[in-house]
Structure formats: structure tokens, C-alpha cells
Amino acid sequence: MSDSNLSEEVLCREIVYGGKVISVARDVVKLPNGKNTFREVAVHRPAVAILPILNDGRILLIRQYRHPVKRVIWEIPAGLLEEGEDPAGAAQRELREETGYRAGVLERGPSFFPSPGFCDEEIHVFIGKELAQDPLDCDDDEFVRVESVSLEKALSMISSGEIVDGKTILAILWLINSLGISQR
Amino acid sequence: MSDSNLSEEVLCREIVYGGKVISVARDVVKLPNGKNTFREVAVHRPAVAILPILNDGRILLIRQYRHPVKRVIWEIPAGLLEEGEDPAGAAQRELREETGYRAGVLERGPSFFPSPGFCDEEIHVFIGKELAQDPLDCDDDEFVRVESVSLEKALSMISSGEIVDGKTILAILWLINSLGISQR
Numbered sequence: 477m478s479d480s481n482l483s484e485e486v487l488c489r490e491i492v493y494g495g496k497v498i499s500v501a502r503d504v505v506k507l508p509n510g511k512n513t514f515r516e517v518a519v520h521r522p523a524v525a526i527l528p529i530l531n532d533g534r535i536l537l538i539r540q541y542r543h544p545v546k547r548v549i550w551e552i553p554a555g556l557l558e559e560g561e562d563p564a565g566a567a568q569r570e571l572r573e574e575t576g577y578r579a580g581v582l583e584r585g586p587s588f589f590p591s592p593g594f595c596d597e598e599i600h601v602f603i604g605k606e607l608a609q610d611p612l613d614c615d616d617d618e619f620v621r622v623e624s625v626s627l628e629k630a631l632s633m634i635s636s637g638e639i640v641d642g643k644t645i646l647a648i649l650w651l652i653n654s655l656g657i658s659q660r
Numbered sequence: 661m662s663d664s665n666l667s668e669e670v671l672c673r674e675i676v677y678g679g680k681v682i683s684v685a686r687d688v689v690k691l692p693n694g695k696n697t698f699r700e701v702a703v704h705r706p707a708v709a710i711l712p713i714l715n716d717g718r719i720l721l722i723r724q725y726r727h728p729v730k731r732v733i734w735e736i737p738a739g740l741l742e743e744g745e746d747p748a749g750a751a752q753r754e755l756r757e758e759t760g761y762r763a764g765v766l767e768r769g770p771s772f773f774p775s776p777g778f779c780d781e782e783i784h785v786f787i788g789k790e791l792a793q794d795p796l797d798c799d800d801d802e803f804v805r806v807e808s809v810s811l812e813k814a815l816s817m818i819s820s821g822e823i824v825d826g827k828t829i830l831a832i833l834w835l836i837n838s839l840g841i842s843q844r
Contacts, residue, residue, distance in 0.1 A: 493677035590774035649833035
């Protein structure tokens, strides 16, 4: 099957829920076999995430309560792209808000869809190096704690299930791979 | 700040949208600073994903149209956990449905939250080895194409932006790291 034989055609879209962070669209699509079906889509703004590396090789992680999963988890700094904002600028803003650092060097990592089966959100990953103090005030309803860990420790935290955030695991594994470090 | 000083208390929950794949809850929570705010949660069933490795070291990828992101993308086999189903059983079922293979050996990879900021979905990753033909019929509205690629090729497809699915990138980087392969 070629790609064109896998694609679906949108016949109509109805916004069935309009919220603050997500909206839900209910689309009627025509399947490759000619039949029609409904597809639900969570509509969500694009986001950025940045893995900050200190000069000594340790990385910065954020400890943050996430209500949807009802626990305090480890994450890299991240947030939604604001209207008209470029991803690199948003990454610097989130880094400054959540850790108090600005990155002298920003490298692009993967851009990916965390849940393409039901949500259109795209996350742009950056690696932040040559950090310098340059804090920016946090959002009022954001409460975070910053800690630094070695990459080896971060990898063991992924293996043990202590780090459970997808973008954070992806970014750490990406960095480890790009540095040519492995656990063997 | 300790973890308990980061946590939020749920005061009440209202289901504001009930759909097929997701529902949306609007919760009132008490913040660590004592103020109340709303939190939107997309409620979604847990899922499994499985990275299948052939005996020659190549991996199997699925080519599938994903309506929310409006494109045909590369993914590893994945799907929702059915009621009462254990993750390993679900991983075998999805593997059989989408590739026609059963895994003789199933290894657990990370379990992670793809979007903990707004969604409660958890994905359990498996690595499938010692594959043997044992097909199971696909869902009626599922159209996929299977291809095999080397791990080196998969890594270059992540670097080039050809692979954009989060769970697929995470699982491939996890496998590469656990095998001690790196791009340097």
C-alpha cells in the first residue's frame, strides 16, 4: 500500500468541547476503504522542552506536580508555545522561568508528536548548553523545584521507573546517544 | 520545597466531555499556595507499544495515517489496553494484529506518560524478540503497512525528522542504548 492509500479525507469537523488547554474536535473522515467514520482529536498548542546541561556534565531536572497523573514527577523544563513565538525563544523563556538559567548555546533535538493517535500536539526538543544565570518570573500557578543529576544517574532513574515523563526520557536518551555514552 | 509542598488537592471533578477515545474532566484543585484553580484533564485508557526485532537485528515499523497530525507516520505497533487485559498480553495482540508476528521473548522497556501536563494516558513499552508468524485480524478501520529497517537506519530517520512519533523515538533510543550502540 502506498501512502496515498493509507490516507483519510476529512469530510467535516465539529468542535464538541472548547477548553483552556485543549479543545476536542469530532471529525467525519472517509477511510481508505471508502467507508466513513468519526475521529476524535484533542486540539492542543505546540510545545517546547529543553534539556539543560551544566558545564560539569550534569543535567537540570524539574520536580513538579502533574495533576492529570496525580503525582510529583521529574521533567525537563517545558511549556506551550505562545502565539507567534518561535520555538527557540520559547525554550529560553521556559528555561529561565523554571531554572533561572539562560542557555548560551541551544541545539535542536527531535521534534515529535507525543500522542498522534488522538492529539495534534507537537513538542520541539532542545539541548541547552553554556548556562548562565538570567532568571525570569514563573507563572503564578507554577510550583517547581530544580535539581541537578549526572547523565548516568538520569539513565538509572529511567531504568528504575523514577523518571516517567515521555519528553524527558526521550531527550535524555537522545543526548546520551549523541554523546556516544551507553550503559554497557 | 518537599514533594508534599508541590502537590495539589482535588476539590471536585466535572466531566465536561465524554467521548469514545478521550473524555475531558474539569477539576477544581487547591494549589500549594492555598488558592483554587481549574485543571483540565484528558482522560484516556492506558496503552502499550512494542518494538519488534527480527533475528537479523532489523526492527519492524508500521506506516500508518494519523488523522490528528494529518500525515502518514512511522510508528511501532501500539494500541489501547482493553478492560482487564494485562500489558504484555495487549502488546502481543497489537504485534500480531499489526505485523502478523508473535514475540517469543517480551522484554519490558520504560512505562511513561506522553503528556502528563494535560492527559493521564500511560504507555507501557515492550521489546519483542524471537518473532514467529502468528497473525491476528486487524481492526476494520485500521490500515497499516509494515517495513523492516536496521537500527542505524532508524536512528538516522530520527535525526532527519522522518520518525516523529514520540513512543517510537523513545523505544528505539532505549533499545539502542541498552544494546550499547551509539552513533559515534
